[in-house]
Amino acid sequence: MRRFSPIGDVLWRKTAPPSEFKEVLSGHREAEICIVGGGFCGLHTALNLAKEGRSVILLEAEEIGFGGSGRNAGHCTPTFHHYSLNSIRRLLGEKRGEKLIQLQLNAADRIADIVHEHNIDCEWVQNGYVMAAPTPGNLSALQSKVDSYNAAGQSTYLADAEEVRKLTGMKGQFGGWVHPGGAHLNPMGLSRGLAMAARRHGAGLFVRSRVTEARRTGRKWKVSTTEGSVIAKRVIYTTGAYTQAAWPKLDKSFRIMRVMVGATKPLPDAIDVLPENVTAHDGRGNIFVYKRDAFGRIVASMFPRLFGGREKMLRLLTRRLQYHHPSLPADIEWDCLWTGELDMQPLTIPRLYHLEEGAVAVTGLSGRGVPTGYTVGQVLSDWARDMPHNDLALPIEPLRRTPLYMSFGPQLALRGYEMRDRFSEWRSGQKMRP
Ligand SMILES: Cc1cc2nc3c(=O)[nH]c(=O)nc-3n(C[C@H](O)[C@H](O)[C@H](O)COP(=O)(O)OP(=O)(O)OC[C@H]3O[C@@H](n4cnc5c(N)ncnc54)[C@H](O)[C@@H]3O)c2cc1C
Numbered sequence: 454m455r456r457f458s459p460i461g462d463v464l465w466r467k468t469a470p471p472s473e474f475k476e477v478l479s480g481h482r483e484a485e486i487c488i489v490g491g492g493f494c495g496l497h498t499a500l501n502l503a504k505e506g507r508s509v510i511l512l513e514a515e516e517i518g519f520g521g522s523g524r525n526a527g528h529c530t531p532t533f534h535h536y537s538l539n540s541i542r543r544l545l546g547e548k549r550g551e552k553l554i555q556l557q558l559n560a561a562d563r564i565a566d567i568v569h570e571h572n573i574d575c576e577w578v579q580n581g582y583v584m585a586a587p588t589p590g591n592l593s594a595l596q597s598k599v600d601s602y603n604a605a606g607q608s609t610y611l612a613d614a615e616e617v618r619k620l621t622g623m624k625g626q627f628g629g630w631v632h633p634g635g636a637h638l639n640p641m642g643l644s645r646g647l648a649m650a651a652r653r654h655g656a657g658l659f660v661r662s663r664v665t666e667a668r669r670t671g672r673k674w675k676v677s678t679t680e681g682s683v684i685a686k687r688v689i690y691t692t693g694a695y696t697q698a699a700w701p702k703l704d705k706s707f708r709i710m711r712v713m714v715g716a717t718k719p720l721p722d723a724i725d726v727l728p729e730n731v732t733a734h735d736g737r738g739n740i741f742v743y744k745r746d747a748f749g750r751i752v753a754s755m756f757p758r759l760f761g762g763r764e765k766m767l768r769l770l771t772r773r774l775q776y777h778h779p780s781l782p783a784d785i786e787w788d789c790l791w792t793g794e795l796d797m798q799p800l801t802i803p804r805l806y807h808l809e810e811g812a813v814a815v816t817g818l819s820g821r822g823v824p825t826g827y828t829v830g831q832v833l834s835d836w837a838r839d840m841p842h843n844d845l846a847l848p849i850e851p852l853r854r855t856p857l858y859m860s861f862g863p864q865l866a867l868r869g870y871e872m873r874d875r876f877s878e879w880r881s882g883q884k885m886r887p
Pocket residue numbers: 489490491492493494495512513514515516517518519520521522523524525526527528529530662663664665691692693694695696697698699712713714754791792793794795818819820821822823824825826
């Protein structure tokens with residue numbers, strides 16, 4: 454079995470309201486829809502369908518939010534991280550592309566609605582997102598973002614260096630893209646809150662209930678766990694990077710890439726880091742994104758180097774943070790550091806797979822899963838409502854193995870981005886950044 458990063462180190466598990474989910478599936482149950490996986494994709498789907506009065510059972514192998522959903526860095530940036538909006542339209546076709554774009558671009562606002570409607574305690578803050586321009590050469594790419602996102606209905610803008618400093622406290626930037634819709638949160642709080650909301654609407658949720666197989670029996674599915682089973686008309690797999698033997702070869706539809714997240718000890722409000730409580734992205738290839746949690750910790754995420762343990766990771770995070778905020782002490786104290794897994798595949802937008810009649814799976818979110826989990830939840834709910842496949846915001850494809858190069862491609866691309874950053878810094882006559 455694949456080994457995942459330990460969840461015990463994750464800050465959110467300690468700071469989110471405790472989980473109320475203890476029940477393990479035993480014996481036999483029936484539902485219309487059985488969802489496998491208790492992350493954002495599965496939970497949004499369960500909540501939507503349960504709210505409509507559909508009978509839903511969700512099975513989670515470990516605990517609610519065990520996967521990326523409970524251990525991410527807590528940035529909710531309603532954008533696409535790799536593609537421009539026009540590339541999405543080209544990739545999916547005008548109609549489907551536009552549908553996906555509208556879901557994704559409005560995801561943070563819709564999650565805010567869900568948080569308020571269900572009174573979810575998850576440190577939700579929607580004060581905006583700032584992607585900085587570390588060299589003057591970055592500004593034209595950021596202006597294109599302003600143009601395309603605003604043409605799609607958003608109200609973003611290009612800020613000058615002084616405004617970026619005021620919003621983020623970051624020194625030495627040349628401006629930045631400000632997206633007022635960006636938010637941040639405690640992701641385990643959101644996961645547990647979505648689960649509670651789904652349960653209040655009648656969904657059955659079971660933890661420590663790993664699905665071992667699903668078999669078609671007549672017109673229905675029998676979904677088995679080690680101690681019980683669910684008979685359902687439809688099965689939806691949302692097991693992501695944390696897939697455990699759920700469906701043959703589902704875990705081959707992506708490759709793993711590790712991300713690290715560090716949280717400092719709580720710092721006083723007076724410190725010049727994120728005075729406006731926005732989410733900040735330093736605009737570099739190996740993205741460094743950070744925010745403050747409800748207790749004043751700085752929570753920062755980045756891709757770690759291939760080799761090197763805890764000390765090396767913390768050094769990397771410290772150097773980046775101090776470069777942007779020289780007033781921070783040289784020995785920043787870190788409260789916790791954890792890593793987690795992303796399900797990478799070449800397209801980077803989620804992939805919806807047809808498994809057999811009445812059974813689908815989504816994997817390959819490739820990061821940005823806080824808004825994307827909401828988006829996928831809408832697509833899966835539409836599928837469960839029998840929406841014609843051509844009208845779904847994601848195409849349904851046969852399950853396929855991701856190419857082998859995805860084992861090393863994203864790492865190589867990262868090194869390529871770092872070299873591009875170095876070259877831009879050198880060309881614009883700047884000091885090399887850490
Ligand atoms: C360290 C880290 C930092 C990140 N930071 C951010 C960020 O700041 N912002 C952002 O938008 N995105 C971020 N992401 C990405 C985001 O968290 C993920 O893309 C998203 O949470 C994936 O959601 P999911 O529902 O697809 O899968 P998951 O949340 O991984 O859920 C899948 C669930 O399925 C369960 N499961 C697996 N197999 C079985 C089985 N056989 N039976 C039953 N259950 C099973 C797993 O236990 C797991 O709980 C980050 C990811 C990581 C790892």
